[in-house]
Structure formats: C-alpha cells, structure tokens
Amino acid sequence: MKLWKSTLALAALGAIAASSQAADKPDGTRWWSHVRFLADDALEGRNTGTEGHRKAAAYVAEAFAKAGLKPAGTDGYFQPVSLHSTALDESQSSLSLVRNSGTETLTLGEDANIGVRVEPVPALDAELVFAGYGLSIPEADYDDFKGLDVRGKVVVYLSGPPPSIPGPLAAHMQSAHERARVLSHLGAIGLVAIANPKNMDIPWERSTLARLMPAMRLADPALDESHGQKITIAVNPALADKWLAGSGHTFTEILEAADAGKPLPHFPIPARLQVKAAVKRAAVESQNVAAVLPGTDPTLKDEYVVFSAHLDHLGVGKPIDGDSIYNGAMDNAAGIATMLEIATTLKESGTALRRSVLFVAVTGEEKGLLGSRYFATRPTVDARKIVADINVDMFLPLFPFKLLTVYGMHESDLGEDVVTVANGLGIASQPDPEPKRNLFIRSDQYSFIRVGVPSLALKLGFEKGSPEEKIAKEWLTKRYHAPSDDLDQPVDKQAAAEFDVLVAKLLERVANRDARPRWKDDSFFKRFAK
Numbered sequence: 001m002k003l004w005k006s007t008l009a010l011a012a013l014g015a016i017a018a019s020s021q022a023a024d025k026p027d028g029t030r031w032w033s034h035v036r037f038l039a040d041d042a043l044e045g046r047n048t049g050t051e052g053h054r055k056a057a058a059y060v061a062e063a064f065a066k067a068g069l070k071p072a073g074t075d076g077y078f079q080p081v082s083l084h085s086t087a088l089d090e091s092q093s094s095l096s097l098v099r100n101s102g103t104e105t106l107t108l109g110e111d112a113n114i115g116v117r118v119e120p121v122p123a124l125d126a127e128l129v130f131a132g133y134g135l136s137i138p139e140a141d142y143d144d145f146k147g148l149d150v151r152g153k154v155v156v157y158l159s160g161p162p163p164s165i166p167g168p169l170a171a172h173m174q175s176a177h178e179r180a181r182v183l184s185h186l187g188a189i190g191l192v193a194i195a196n197p198k199n200m201d202i203p204w205e206r207s208t209l210a211r212l213m214p215a216m217r218l219a220d221p222a223l224d225e226s227h228g229q230k231i232t233i234a235v236n237p238a239l240a241d242k243w244l245a246g247s248g249h250t251f252t253e254i255l256e257a258a259d260a261g262k263p264l265p266h267f268p269i270p271a272r273l274q275v276k277a278a279v280k281r282a283a284v285e286s287q288n289v290a291a292v293l294p295g296t297d298p299t300l301k302d303e304y305v306v307f308s309a310h311l312d313h314l315g316v317g318k319p320i321d322g323d324s325i326y327n328g329a330m331d332n333a334a335g336i337a338t339m340l341e342i343a344t345t346l347k348e349s350g351t352a353l354r355r356s357v358l359f360v361a362v363t364g365e366e367k368g369l370l371g372s373r374y375f376a377t378r379p380t381v382d383a384r385k386i387v388a389d390i391n392v393d394m395f396l397p398l399f400p401f402k403l404l405t406v407y408g409m410h411e412s413d414l415g416e417d418v419v420t421v422a423n424g425l426g427i428a429s430q431p432d433p434e435p436k437r438n439l440f441i442r443s444d445q446y447s448f449i450r451v452g453v454p455s456l457a458l459k460l461g462f463e464k465g466s467p468e469e470k471i472a473k474e475w476l477t478k479r480y481h482a483p484s485d486d487l488d489q490p491v492d493k494q495a496a497a498e499f500d501v502l503v504a505k506l507l508e509r510v511a512n513r514d515a516r517p518r519w520k521d522d523s524f525f526k527r528f529a530k
C-alpha cells in the first residue's frame with residue numbers, strides 16, 4: 001500500500017482502479033465500515049440529544065467533508081434542532097375505570113400506558129366512547145363518528161385501517177397529528193388506542209419496556225401538533241376487555257369483525273376514565289446533518305433532490321438478555337452508511353448531475369419524525385426548490401437483492417424512475433406489499449410529503465411465502481427496536497452494496513430529469529403540493 005502511494009500518478013491510478021472496482025463489483029466493505037462505527041457500543045445507541053448522537057453526527061459531517069461535499073446546514077454541516085422532552089413519572093400517575101359497580105384501577109405497564117408524545121394533563125375525568133377505527137375519511141365516504149357525540153369525551157378505537165380504504169390514504173389519516181386534528185375538530189379530548197395483535201410489529205411485552213423513555217416534541221410552538229389533545233393511552237390488546245366491560249361487546253367480537261372486513265361497532269362505554277399523570281420535562285438539543293453535491297446545469301442546479309435517512313436510534317434502555325444498548329445497526333446506521341457510500345461514490349465518479357443532490361441525516365425519527373419535520377418546514381435551501389425526497393430507513397439487507405419494495409410507487413412519477421433504474425440493474429420492483437403497516441407514513445419521507453414534495457422510500461423486497469419473508473419477519477419480531485439489532489447479526493453486505501448502486505443511479509436519474517417530479521393526479525398526497 002505504501003509503495004502505491006509513493007507517487008501521485010500511481011496514487012491516482014490506484015484511486016481509479018479502486019473506484020471502477022467499486023462500481024463494477026461493489027462488496028459493501030466501505031458501507032459496512034460506516035455501520036460498524038455508527039452501531040458500535042461506544043455510540044450508545046445514538047439517542048436523540050445524547051453524546052452518542054453528537055458523535056454520530058460529527059462522523060457524518062466528517063465523512064461529507066472527506067467526500068468533498070459542501071456544508072448545507074445552518075452551522076457548517078449541522079442544523080441544530082431544539083426539542084422538549086417529556087417522561088412519565090409512573091409512581092405519581094394512575095389510570096382507573098369508574099363504573100357503577102366500583103372503581104377498577106389499571107396497572108400501568110401491564111394493562112395500558114399513558115403516552116407522553118402529546119403531553120398529558122395532570123388530571124382528567126371523562127366519558128369513554130368506542131368508535132370503530134376512530135377515523136373520519138370524507139373522500140372515502142367513511143365516518144366512524146356518524147351519529148356519535150364525542151364532545152368532551154375520550155375516544156377508544158381499534159388501531160388499523162378499515163378495509164377498502166387505499167393504503168396511503170388510510171395511513172395518512174391514521175398518523176398521530178391527523179388523528180389529533182380530526183378528534184379536536186369533533187370536540188374529543190383524548191384517545192385510547194387498542195392495537196390489533198395481527199398488525200403489531202412489536203409485541204406488547206417488549207413495547208411496554210420502553211414506556212418510561214422520554215418522548216419529544218419540537219420546541220418551536222408553530223410546529224406543535226397535539227391539537228389540544230389532553231390524553232393518549234395505549235392498551236394491551238390481551239387485556240382490552242377491561243375497557244369494554246358492561247358495554248355488551250367483547251374484544252374478540254371486534255377483532256373477528258375486523259378480520260372478516262365487517263364494519264366495527266360504535267357504542268358508549270359504561271365507565272368513566274380517571275387519569276392522574278405526572279411528567280418530568282427537559283430541554284434537549286440535537287442536530288440534523290446536511291451536505292450538498294452541487295449540480296452543473298445553470299438553471300436546474302438551484303433545485304435539490306433530497307436523500308434522507310435518520311441517524312438517531314433508541315439509545316440505552318431496559319436490558320434484554322443482559323444487553324441494554326439499542327445499537328440500531330439496521331435501524332438506521334445501515335441507511336446512513338448507504339448515504340455516506342453514495343455521497344462518496346457520486347462525488348468520486350464525477351457523475352454529471354444537472355440538479356443538486358442534498359444529503360440530509362436527520363435526528364429524532366424515533367421520536368416521531370421530528371428532525372425531518374424540522375428540516376422540511378425549516379429547510380436550509382429554498383423550500384420551493386426541493387423537488388423530491390428519496391428516503392432509506394431500515395432497508396434490511398438480510399438476503400440477496402432481487403426485489404425492490406417501493407413505498408409511494410404509484411403516488412408520483414418517481415415510481416417510473418425507480419422502476420426504470422431497477423430494471424436496468426435486473427432488479428424487479430413491487431409496491432408496498434403490506435399497506436396495513438403504514439410504512440409510507442412511518443419514516444422521514446412523510447415529512448417531505450406533508451410539505452408537497454414527491455417522495456419514495458426504498459427497501460429490499462421478498463416474495464410472499466419465501467424463505468426471505470421468513471427472515472424479514474423473524475428480524476422484526478426478534479431484533480426490531482431491540483438491543484440485538486447490533487453488529488452481531490447476519491447481514492448480506494453484497495446485497496447492501498447492490499442496493500447502494502441502485503439508489504445512487506436513482507438519484508442521478510432524478511437529478512437529470514427534464515421536468516421536476518410530479519404527484520399523480522389521482523394521488524391522495526397531491527393535495528399537499530404547493
């Protein structure tokens with residue numbers, strides 16, 4: 001190696017050889033080196049606002065600088081993001097159901113949990129009403145609140161979409177801010193969500209371990225999305241019948257109706273909800289990291305194709321099998337590694353780009369897409385010039401890359417771009433095969449969609465019933481948001497490298513389009529376009 005570096009000419013030859021080798025037969029070595037740094041125990045799970053996240057942000061900024069990209073933050077490569085954090089003081093909080101027959105005190109952590117993403121009021125006493133899926137979707141002629149008076153009441157509902165509502169529309173209407181907006185409009189003051197066990201990514205037993213972790217909100221009051229809701233509660237589905245007692249309905253009956261695609265019942269619950277909630281608050285500073293690879297077209301270079309991925313993960317939490325560091329190797333050190341790999345290869349290769357490509361590593365995704373919301377609403381470039389967002393979150397390179405799953409495939413003409421690019425690489429593409437999981441609104445592309453930017457999210461796909469499906473499902477059950485999403489797991493680095501090539505080619509294609517991307521005329525999300 002040292003000999004190779006001894007003359008400039010030889011060094012240049014070496015670089016060319018290395019980069020053409022990287023382009024012809026990428027093996028994922030450099031990609032994995034980024035994952036290794038970011039998911040190392042030393043970074044303690046990169047929780048938003050922690051030293052571990054700051055170290056990760058510094059690493060990303062350094063990699064951008066090394067790749068020769070220009071800073072695109074407000075403070076060099078960084079965009080500071082101010083947050084408020086709220087944690088429940090469970091010892092000072094309680095939840096009970098008050099019936100004529102007496103008061104049933106629920107066990108927090110076991111029966112139900114009080115959410116803190118919307119800050120709960122200190123005390124509340126309210127009527128409860130069960131309202132199906134708790135949704136009102138005029139464009140689909142669907143209304144769970146028809147003939148139901150929810151004013152001053154707390155709405156109990158089954159999580160998940162009603163059948164026959166298209167995936168993206170259903171997903172949007174189920175987002176926290178949209179639910180809060182609709183409920184406030186109807187006069188409801190809070191919500192109680194009962195998960196459908198069939199749609200739970202994380203079993204209750206594991207999700208409840210994280211209940212005392214602080215939730216966060218953007219500090220900027222203009223970006224508050226609680227719409228005045230006073231309480232949010234998540235119910236353990238295994239113990240959901242406690243909430244329905246005396247109503248003449250059971251949770252089994254409701255689940256059976258949901259599974260059969262039948263309408264869900266709507267009924268008053270003969271119990272009052274009494275809540276005491278004490279919280280601990282703190283101010284938190286975190287950061288997005290942004291860099292730009294400038295385009296070359298005299299006019300189009302002022303337009304930006306965003307590549308986003310979240311840098312944060314869950315930090316240190318309740319130990320599982322003796323491990324308390326939630327490393328987030330696949331979620332989403334892998335996506336940031338893809339960003340750094342592409343930033344480096346696009347710059348190295350000197351690929352001609354008409355538009356600029358803006359790389360944004362965002363914070364606060366796990367806290368509710370906060371960093372991307374902040375960037376999308378307070379962008380460091382002219383908001384009107386952001387023409388597309390391509391997001392990569394948990395793309396799961398756990399098996400060979402043969403099929404690409406494209407979230408938002410039929411929503412904008414970016415769908416045609418990605419299919420063309422994938423075909424050129426011999427990769428088949430499919431739209432979201434599991435629209436009920438709402439993945440189109442569950443990562444940072446959604447923050448860009450909400451400000452009108454046509455967006456896609458990409459992952460490795462698999463066929464139904466295939467061994468790959470089994471691997472992905474097992475990963476979700478065992479490692480998703482668990483300490484075992486660490487460096488000690490089987491990863492297909494070759495697949496990751498091939499995925500990186502595809503994303504790079506997609507960015508190149510979108511950057512070089514004549515016209516900026518457009519939502520489809522029949523896309524629900526077109527309404528957000530300015």
Ligand SMILES: [Zn+2]
Nearest residue numbers: 331332366481
């Ligand atoms: Zn996650």
